[in-house]
Amino acid sequence: MNDGDPNSPRRGRAQVPGSSGGARTGGVSKGAAAKGGAKVPPAGRASVGGAAAGRASVGRAGVAGSDAKSGRARVAGQGGASARATVGRASVGAGAAKSGSTRPLDVDVIENRGPAQRSAKSGQSKGAAAARAKKARRRNLILSAFALLIMITGGTVVGGAFFYDAVALPQDLPQRDQATTIFYADNKTQMAKIGTQNRTIIPSDQIPKDVKNAVVATENKEFYTDQGISYTGIMRAAWNNMTGGERQGASTITQQYAREIADLKGITYSRKLREAVLAMKLNKQYTKDQILTAYLNSVYFGRESYGIEAAAEAYFGKHAKELNVAEGMALAAMIKNPAGGPNGLSYYDATANQAPALDRFDNYIKPNMVQMKFITPDQAATLKYPEMKKYDPSDPAFQAQWGLDKPTGNVIHNVMDELYHLKDPKGNPMFPDLKTGGYRIVTTIDPAMQQAAEKYASGQTKDSPLYNQPNAVAAMVSVEPYSGRVKAYYGGPNGGDKDLAGVWRDPVLTKCGQDEPNCDLDRLQGFGRHFPASSFKIYTLGAALKDGISLNSYWDGTSPKKFPERKSPVVNAEGKTSCAGGDKSCTLLEATAESLNVPFYSLTSKIGSDKVLDFAKQAGIRYIWNLDGAEAVRYDLSKDTPKFSPELGIGQYAVTVLDHANGVATMAARGARAPVHFVEKVFKGADAVYSETFKPTQISGFKQEMADDASFALQKVLERGTGKGLQLTGRQAAAKTGTWQAATSSTDTKNNGNSNAWMVGYVAPDLSKKPQFYGLATAVWVGAKEGDSAVVKINGGNLFGSTGPGPIWKKYMDVATANMPKTKFPNQKNTGDDGRGDSQPPAAAPSADPNGAQPGGLPCLIPALCQPGQPGGQPTQPGGQPGQGNGQGNGQGNGQGGGTAVPGAPATFPTRRR
Incomplete structure (x- = not known):
């Protein structure tokens, strides 16, 4: 009597999961019945x-x-x-x-x-x-x-x-619970799997005939x-x-x-x-065939694998459709006793119990296959027991759920949030069974971009600017302009920990329910929001252009400056007392490049905080936090209309990295915003049951010409402003930095410093393509592990937008856009009214040589004797070139006078980091 014989005393039984409990007869009582x-x-x-x-x-x-x-x-x-x-x-x-x-x-x-x-x-x-x-x-x-x-x-x-x-x-035919698999945008690379059982149900045509024959020959020859x-x-x-x-x-x-x-x-x-x-x-x-297919999709094969697809992956690392006859025979053997062998493996798992496995394969299944004419005797003679994978419980192939403890775990939570809250036409949840329905979810995440994001933002590799910076952490999000697709998302190294890039409600994998307003309070109010600082000025700039204010309008840049609604004056960063070159006033273009707080506060006060907030909302900011009180107050801008002070315009209210990236993407798309999303398609079997839908909406009243002016100003940030030195390799880009000072004592100069810094930006579009291509937009935040009030040092120095997130943004964007077309931004359109500022252009100093500033004047041949502005002479250098002024200064270059620059020569700005 061989081991495969149904009459063998050693024959075990295939186990089926079920509720524990006893089967008993009821109704027993004394007397007749x-x-x-x-x-x-x-x-x-x-x-x-x-x-x-x-x-x-x-x-x-x-x-x-x-x-x-x-x-x-x-x-x-x-x-x-x-x-x-x-x-x-x-x-x-x-x-x-x-x-x-x-x-x-x-x-x-x-x-x-x-x-x-x-x-x-x-x-x-x-x-x-x-x-x-x-x-x-x-x-x-x-x-x-x-x-x-x-x-x-x-x-x-x-x-x-x-x-x-x-x-x-x-x-x-009812189908058992099966795992849902999440894929990257290529629909090939698995990101994660969620479920209660490691099962993937497949149609009949994906189960080879040889596998079906092997199971019939082994389990039920008269089937x-x-x-x-x-x-x-x-x-x-x-x-x-x-x-x-x-x-x-x-x-x-x-x-x-x-x-x-x-x-x-x-x-x-x-x-x-x-x-x-x-x-x-x-x-x-x-x-x-329907019955056999349903059976093969439900039966337990051992190694935590339910159904033939999971078994093929668990034992042979391939899909069921790729199994050969020998592999099908080996799997058919497992059904008899899937968990009765050593270490809870199948009694017929050759990696754990070789002798019984070979005996059943050679002396029971082979003869049955020949007897039923599924194979010939010659074929049987050549069939050998196939090589199997070693069992490793940590291998995803043996798990019903995996991937949540990786950086992309936070992507999965966002995916669950997005799909769970979708409604069908009757108002019912479209996907109430995400964890057990066996869906194939294709995300918007690009595998190469995600890899680059993790490489540069994690601080785990020497290529990361945060390598060996133990007190600093980063978050970053990339969004495809005009579509709203999230292409890369890094909120931290573990999806089961803090998500520093956003907030979500995931009732599928967490206890965070749909109708609980305070659900997962820490995640909604503690981790994903950060002070945007000057990076928020992109929305203030957009609101100003929309309101009819020109980039060429002049604004008072003197600092500190008092305002009626404030007890304390507004100051520019780093103690900067004026515009570049010591001028009292400067253009909105220059104030953007130098990230001056005083002009942007004045600008917000002039047009109204509500207009800035509305612009930010239309651009993509969904949530904003007021941290002035004892507790953080979160506002949902889809239904709340908070009233903020003009501090809003200089980034004093917290937002998420995800929302900020979406807002930047809207600027990249010339003011057209698409809802940010993580899911591209959902399949149930071979059928697509959901596909992304996005209809970009132009910010009301914000014309594309205004957006072109905004991009022109943000290009200057990289060319000569606070982001100088962070230009992308061989590619035009527009960006904005932001730095938030830590809440420390004004007398504690040793520990004073910054706690939050940002770099947000995008590349030039290709408007010649049909449809038009808008490149990529990315927001990067760097802060302290301890929270928003702790000081962060980078290589021993203060944290700035240009020293922390800036290098991450540049390294990532160079890689992420490597295969994108290299194009140029549209030209400046000069929209708006030049006279809408709150100041006048600085007065030009008279020339000592009547011909010095006139075209065709005689050139000065001896530079030491030349007057500023004279052809051949030395123009005054803003920020302190001694001895070459017009005699009204103090010899240190910070006087109130200055020579007139040579017509056509580019203005120079001192490097500031904000």
């Missing part, structure tokens, strides 16, 4: 499954959840023995029935609770016990014959017809000809079970599947009867 209308002796009353025999009603059975334990069928009156529920053709070794034996019987056990029940300890004689055992065996034989009669006649006898009709057939049940098997099993022979389950593939979908537990005749009736109905309703 009706059984299908017939009187029985008063020894006790027995009913099948708690209902009178002939009146058992079975409803549609549910499928046990994945978290449930394997069920055990208890045998009343015995020593608490239990047998695992099975899905395979089950059997256990035979043994003689003894008083107090724990060997379970394949019957609905009749419980005697009357006086006739006695234990050996109470003086019951051995003869009486033997007589009762003989009587019980006789009753069981009658019961088995009755059950067999019902099944053979197809439920046409009185009582049996009712039972047949009462067993409900699901309208469609294609039987009626869903095996009559001869049932008769043999019933006789053996009643006469003390080897106990057998006699299950066909259809019965195994019926048992699983109906969640039938225990080794009892009532269960077998239900199982058999349901199997016959399945066989009548569905084709053999």
